[in-house]
Amino acid sequence: MALHAFRRSTDFLILKVVVAAFLGLLVLTAGTFGFLVWSTWNIDEVASARQKDMARHVIGRFRYQIAHDQESVTVWDDAISNARELPGVEAEEWTNANLGEWMSTYFRHDAAYVLSPGNEPVYAYSRHHQAPITEYAQIRLTITPMLGALRDGLRRSDVAVEEGLQTFGVADFRILNGRPAVISLKPIVSDSGEIEQVAGQEYVHVAIRYLDGQFLKELQSKYDFDSMHFAPVFRDEGRSVGLPLLASGGGVIGYLVWEPYRPGLDFLVSITPALLLILAIAIGAVSILIVMLSRRIKANRDQEAKIRHLATHDPLTGLLNRAAFEAILDRRLADAGGQANQIAVLYLDLDRFKPINDTLGHQAGDRVICGVGERIKALLPPHSALCRIGGDEFNVLIPYDDFADVERLATAIVEAIQAPFDIDGQTAFVGISVGVAIAPQHGRERTELTRKADVALYSAKASGRGCYSIFGPHMDALVRERAEIERDLRKALSDLSQFKVFYQPKYLAESGEMGSVEALARWQHPTRGMISPVYFVPIAEEAGLIRELGRYVLEQACRDAARWPFETVAVNVSPVQLRDPGFAVDVMGILSRTGLLPNRLELEVTETAWMEECEECSTNFRALRAAGIGIALDDFGTGFSTFGRLHETEVDHIKIDKSFVEGLGADRGDEAIIQAIVELARAKGLKTTAEGVETEAQMEFLKRVGCDELQGFLYSEPLSGEEVDRLLAGRPDRRLPRLSIV
Incomplete structure (x- = not known):
């Protein structure tokens, strides 16, 4: 009886525990469900607000983008010239191709107009083809106030241009022909500055993009806006979200309306059956716990195996x-x-x-x-x-x-x-x-x-x-020799007496006269003799010695050039120097000490250094160019993406690598490459110098394609500063090239 009573009490205790656990599970489930409802509501509110912010940003950015798109054709000398010739046949064809069809097919603008200084239409484009200019009458009342604001702004000298844009413009939201639209007005101005225009009397390009139809489809597809449409009036019925389209004056022209994404509600709906299922199988909780524990053990073992793999791989x-x-x-x-x-x-x-x-x-x-x-x-x-x-x-x-x-x-x-x-x-x-x-x-x-x-x-x-x-055993000797060179280089840089600056003349291709020089470092080793910079400069870069060596060469070159009549002196700069945050300051200090004007100094950099994504390099480039110091791109054509980067016009001068000059006449296509480089440089207003000119045939070809300067042994070997002095004084001590080669 006592054993039976013990079993009954034990069963009762187990029953109480099970009932308590079950009730606890019910309370926990109810509380969890309530918490989930509250959480999902908050998540949905946040998601809706984020979608609204995204739409506001996209619409605002779209107004800016249309103005930016216009500048691809409105900042253009040709656009001014052809606008002035309208309605001439050739001018209409050019305008239609560039200011109409191009803006429609490439940027998907719906309509475009060109207005004369007298505010009259001289060209119209809509519905994917050139239209009669009489169509402008349908939108004249809408455009006229914006046009007046544009011309007033253009006449003012202190008008602010929006960041990222080149010219002042007016863009706004309007209802046009019963449809919401972005209208952007931009003046047609000169990109070269060579065409004179009266402020406020420029031709004006009008671009229109409707904000319904295809635009909303693109917006809906790209940013997952569900059922997006335009509504003149927004009625908040609890499910939809409306974004007002505000004109610059503050008025609302309508609303973009869509069904917001509700991740919280979707999540709650998806997990509700699971919650009900958990409640229904409360009796099997222990079994589920065992399964979960076994899975956890397996997951831990997998994680341990992954950690062991990461430790060795x-x-x-x-x-x-x-x-x-x-x-x-x-x-x-x-x-x-x-x-x-x-x-x-x-x-x-x-x-x-x-x-x-x-x-x-x-x-x-x-x-x-x-x-x-x-x-x-x-x-x-x-x-x-x-x-x-x-x-x-x-x-x-x-x-x-x-x-x-x-x-x-x-x-x-x-x-x-x-x-x-x-x-x-x-x-x-x-x-x-x-x-x-x-x-x-x-x-x-x-x-x-x-x-x-x-x-x-x-x-x-x-x-x-x-x-x-x-x-091989000799390789250890080479490594030791390099270490000795580095040691001797450090010692030599302590007094600089072993270094000397030589100058390679550069001759004007058209006149054959010596127009400038390039500074070259030479090291006269006490036991090894003259060591080529091709050998010791890379060692100096790797050993962190190039800054001191480069500073010496630059100061000596500036000091010599200050007394010479040459237009410029060119000095090579290492990428290591350009990465030094104080490099531009050092250069300006050297110019101040030597008295050389900044516009007479040209720094030559390699393509690798020029393209390096380095904040210090970019800062130095900007500071040097702002001071008037020229930047030359050395060994041009041997790097990567050079032609694309040239469009940014970060340099003043390019030097055609001697490997192309050496290949002239060898049927390798170097002639076409050099001609393309020269033509591109001429189009960008850059000067060109060909390196390594050694034959008359090379000289004749380079002169024929329009290269500005020629440099090489055909003209002169590198000269010491004293030899340059004697050459300029008309007293050369050794055989020197003639100063005029025509």
Whole structure:
């Protein structure tokens, strides 16, 4: 009896617990449902407000965009010339093509008109074709007040132009022919400044875009506005949202109305059956809990496996990381019993990878890195290991029976990576350099093998990139020599007595006279003799010494040029110098100390430095150009996206790379390239200089296509400052070119 009573009390206790749990579940479910209703209502209100803000922003931006679209044709000398010739046949054809059809087909404007200085229509376009100018009478009453405001603003010298636009204009919302529309008025002005116009008496371009029909379909599709339409009056019935279209005077011309997105309500509707189901299966809560616990345990195990994978693999490519690769290499060397036979370590580094990030973006760069990893992995034999060290560097460990297999693999990798990569329809090209070290010939220990593979990689890059190099004892000597050069360079920069500035004359193509010079650094090493800047300048850049060296060359060149009659002196500038926030200030200080006028100094930068996305570089460029210092683009044509960037007119002068000049007459198409460069420069008002002119035939061709300046050994070798002095004084001590070559 006592046992039975204990069981009954226990059952009762369990029943009480179950009932309490059930009631608690009901209360919890009711409270949760009430909380969800309140939360979803708030979410819907926030979502509706955000949609309304988005629509307000899009409509406001659309009014600005129409004005911006107009400036593609209204800031144009040709537009003024043809407007003045209307209604001439040729002028009408030009105006219809550029101010009518183009604005309709490209920017989807619904109508366009050109008004004379007397406010009369001289051209009309609507319904996708040229229209009679009498159609303007239908909208004259609407346009006239806006036209008056435009002309009043144009006559004022202090009128503000909206940020991002070039000219003052008037744009507003109006009801036009019973339809809501954006009307934008822009003056037709000169882009060159060479055509004189009376302020307020310009021809005016009128652009119209209706805000119903196709526009609303586009807006609805792009931003997920449901059932969007225009209504003259908005009646708030609880479900719809209305955005008033405000004219500049403050009046409401109508409303854009749509059914707002209600994520909260949709979510609540979607989960209500689940909540009811949870309540119905309360008895099975324990079973569900067990299932959830088992899933949690499995999820934890999966997470642990993922963490272990991330600890040994590169997150971008999924390849081994450095730590995992080093562990495998150590294990392979140990398994070989100290003999380390038939193991090769390859050190790989991509060539020309940075321009991909600069031109296509870092996401494209990541895709190229992944593609490189896939191509290399597909070439590796069994039991190999491939890791991404970081950036654009990789390591490969391969076993081999015959060393020729290693050479074939290195060659295959170089060839595979040279094939183009397709990135969203754009073609990207990179190369790869490979350094190879083998065990036991080059070492029996991991650190030694990877170091020597890295040294071999350095040799491959020094040999012209896009190749492989096998470690040899002489490479260590080269590395030591480079370290010695860097040490001597630091010492030489302490007193600067070993450095001298030479000058390469540049001759005017038309007259054959020497018009300017380019400053060149020379290093007279006490034991090595004259060292080429091609060798020591990259070392100075990598060692952080280029700022001091560049400052010396710039100051000496400015000091010499201050006493010479040349129009300009050109000085090369390193990308490292341009990244220095104080570079522009240093240049202005040197000009002040030497007395050289800013407009007589021209700084030559490479395409890579010019295109670098660097805030400091951009700031320096702007400051230097604002001071009147010229900017020349050196080695033009060897970089990426040069022609597109030239449209921004950030430079004053371009130098055609000598590789194109050397190719003249070799049937490589260099003639067409040079002619295109010269014509583009002339169109942008830029001066051109051809480098490396060595033959009369090259000179004649460059003069014929219109190159402004010529530079090369045909005219003169680089001269010291003293030799330039003697040349100008008419007392050359050695054979010098004539000063007039016609």
